[in-house]
Amino acid sequence: MNKRVRIGWVCCLLALALAAGPSQAADKVFKWKGESCFGIASPLGKHTIVLWKKYAEEMSGGRLQLTLHDAGEIVPPTKIYDAVRDGMLDFGLNTPAWQKGKYPAGDLFYTLPGGVLEMNDLIVWMYGAGGKQLAQEMYGDELIVFPLGLTPPEQVWSKKPIKTLADIKGLKVRAAGLSMDLFEKLGASVVLLAGGEVVPGLQRGLIDAAEMLEASYDMSLGLHEVCKYRFGPPVHMSNNIFQLIVKTKSWKELPADLQGIVEKAALAATIQGYADFWQDTIAANKKIEAYGTITTKLSKEDQAKTREITMQIIEEKSAKDPFFKKVWESQKKFIQEFRPYYDFTKFD
Incomplete structure (x- = not known):
């Protein structure tokens, strides 16, 4: 095979490889x-x-x-x-x-x-x-x-009526995340339980109240069957x-x-x-209401107090962990820039 033929074969093989390569990659x-x-x-x-x-x-x-x-x-x-x-x-x-x-x-x-x-x-x-x-x-x-x-937004379930933040003091509450710190500062004892352990914990008296998720998930766990009361808004986390x-x-x-x-x-x-x-x-909430669950809502004053306590918690944690502080500073800066126009456009 002479040199010219060899070069021709090499060119053909290269052309075939280039043609097939992307197609094979796309089909992988x-x-x-x-x-x-x-x-x-x-x-x-x-x-x-x-x-x-x-x-x-x-x-x-x-x-x-x-x-x-x-x-x-x-x-x-x-x-x-x-x-x-x-x-x-x-x-x-x-x-x-x-x-x-x-x-x-x-x-x-x-x-x-x-x-x-x-x-x-x-x-x-x-x-x-x-x-x-x-x-x-x-x-x-x-x-x-x-x-x-x-x-969707969460709710908090309780075996006892909670009409004010003062009613939380002394309760044993299932919580997670930063809400654990919030409930502790409100005078509750905090217990961390997996979802499947919450209802048995309420039945056995291990806990008196629990935040878990929204209405459909909470209902699937049977929280409405062991707790007569729920309250909002979700001051622990929305x-x-x-x-x-x-x-x-x-x-x-x-x-x-x-x-x-x-x-x-x-x-x-x-x-x-x-x-x-x-x-x-929406569907679960209708069933929960029909079941007879008693729903209460914290006052604006109590809501504002949880906000004040949360700010204290975040600043305390920021002082202990540099990356926590970095994320919070990003969020705080964003809130300061976002909220003025957002609040201006909201209906009262």
């Missing part, structure tokens, strides 16, 4: 395994990670094949973060409350007690003012994180937002378009899931 299927930290049939599962899985697979045209395991099938829900970080899982649904020992600032990636950071504040800050970037900075290279799943966490190696292996799909599917699932979640909340 990525198979991921993950787990939800909440039951996938529960409102917290079906309106969050189940919806994300559906959207991501549809948007990818089958190039993402996602196997989603129910809570506890592979690891306990509290260990999903570790399982993703260590490579046992490619993805998972997480709540940063479970890493607060290592990452105290995780308590700031929700709405805050006392209405300090409300739902509108949280969403605009998270997606538009650096919130999600700070969440990624908090975890560093351990894993990739995106917001996923937003809940709305939850959770996290899609992804193994760093699995993320880096994805082409850019699939990375975009993973992220945008999380955003779509969060917004659509929130709207769907509300339909369950």
Whole structure:
């Protein structure tokens, strides 16, 4: 074979490789395994990670094949973060409350007690003012994180009537996150219990009251059957937002378009899931009212007091943890800039 022919063959092979390369990359299927930290049939599962899985697979045209395991099938829900970080899982649904020992600032990636950071504040800050970037900075290279799943506002259940903040003093309250500090400063004893332990804890007298979630999830646990009373507004914390966490190696292996799909599917699932979640909340609230639950609401003065206490708590924690302070300073600056126009446009 002469030199000219050899060069021709090389050129043909290069042309074929270039033609086939992008097509093969585009057709490659990525198979991921993950787990939800909440039951996938529960409102917290079906309106969050189940919806994300559906959207991501549809948007990818089958190039993402996602196997989603129910809570506890592979690891306990509290260990999903570790399982993703260590490579046992490619993805998972997480709540940063479970890493607060290592990452105290995780308590700031929700709405805050006392209405300090409300739902509108949280969403605009998270997606538009650096919130999600700070969440990624908090975890560093351990894993990739995106917001996923937003809940309607919460409520607090009690076996005793609570009409004022003074009625909380002396109670044993199930709480989580910064609300633990709030209830302690209000004179309550705080107990941290998993969702499945709350009703038995109320039945046995281990706790007198509990904050858990919104009406549909609380009703699915049977809180209305063991607590005669509930009160609002949710001064402990209004709305939850959770996290899609992804193994760093699995993320880096994805082409850019699939990375975009993973992220945008999380955003779509969060917004659509929130709207769907509300339909369950509305229906459940009607049933709770019909059941005979007595509902009370704290006065504006008591609400303002919880806000004042929350500010004290946040400043105390900021003095102890530099990254907590960094996140809070970002939120505080945002609130100062956002609230004037937002409050101006609200109806009284």
